[in-house]
Amino acid sequence: MSELTEPRGRTQERGRLARRRVLEAALEIITERPVSEIQVQQIAERAGMSPARVLYYFQSRDQILAETFRWSERDLAERRAGELAAVTAPAARLAVYIRLYLPEDRHDPSWKLWLEAWLRSTSASEMSRTADAIDSGWTRDLTAIVADGVADGTFRAVRAEEFLPTFNALLDGLAVHVLIGRLGKAQAVEAALAEAAEKLGGLDPS
Numbered sequence: 001m002s003e004l005t006e007p008r009g010r011t012q013e014r015g016r017l018a019r020r021r022v023l024e025a026a027l028e029i030i031t032e033r034p035v036s037e038i039q040v041q042q043i044a045e046r047a048g049m050s051p052a053r054v055l056y057y058f059q060s061r062d063q064i065l066a067e068t069f070r071w072s073e074r075d076l077a078e079r080r081a082g083e084l085a086a087v088t089a090p091a092a093r094l095a096v097y098i099r100l101y102l103p104e105d106r107h108d109p110s111w112k113l114w115l116e117a118w119l120r121s122t123s124a125s126e127m128s129r130t131a132d133a134i135d136s137g138w139t140r141d142l143t144a145i146v147a148d149g150v151a152d153g154t155f156r157a158v159r160a161e162e163f164l165p166t167f168n169a170l171l172d173g174l175a176v177h178v179l180i181g182r183l184g185k186a187q188a189v190e191a192a193l194a195e196a197a198e199k200l201g202g203l204d205p206s
Helices: 008-032 040-047 051-057 061-085 090-101 109-119 126-151 160-179 185-200
Strands: none
Touching: 008 040, 008 051, 008 061, 008 109, 040 051, 040 061, 061 090, 061 109, 061 126, 090 126, 090 160, 090 185, 109 126, 109 160, 126 160, 160 185
């Protein structure tokens, strides 16, 4: 029975599972090698599919990368929401945020995709648009944490439009250093907490 003659629900489920196999395969390969070297053929082989089959579900390599980026960050966003909701103190929430924001190590696939998106930031590519949408969620959470801390007196009063861009830039710079192996994650977290403690107060940088 072909997909054209299968019941619609079964066809949709087959398609959903096939797309997930492709995304899982892409994420594995991204962990292992530079994003620029990844080809549809490699993803197809890892997924146990033909390149033609992969391109039936995704129009191009770039679409696979963008979808993989969204998929991995969606999981992280759910984790972030759960972990931030589990703590109420602004200082503790900021520490959780920092640990989740920074890459685990130099092979972190989500961060390798972030770098790829930044390289394309001057073009209206799907990767750059995806990065903008994802970044807004991180920014929204950080803004809320800082605002809550200022409101309850945990943090000193700061101008959000001054603190947030510079702190985000610091986090991004630390993330790059983790990715290239100059810093371990624990060192990067410590540096970010020290900067937040200096600018906001109310934090134990240790």
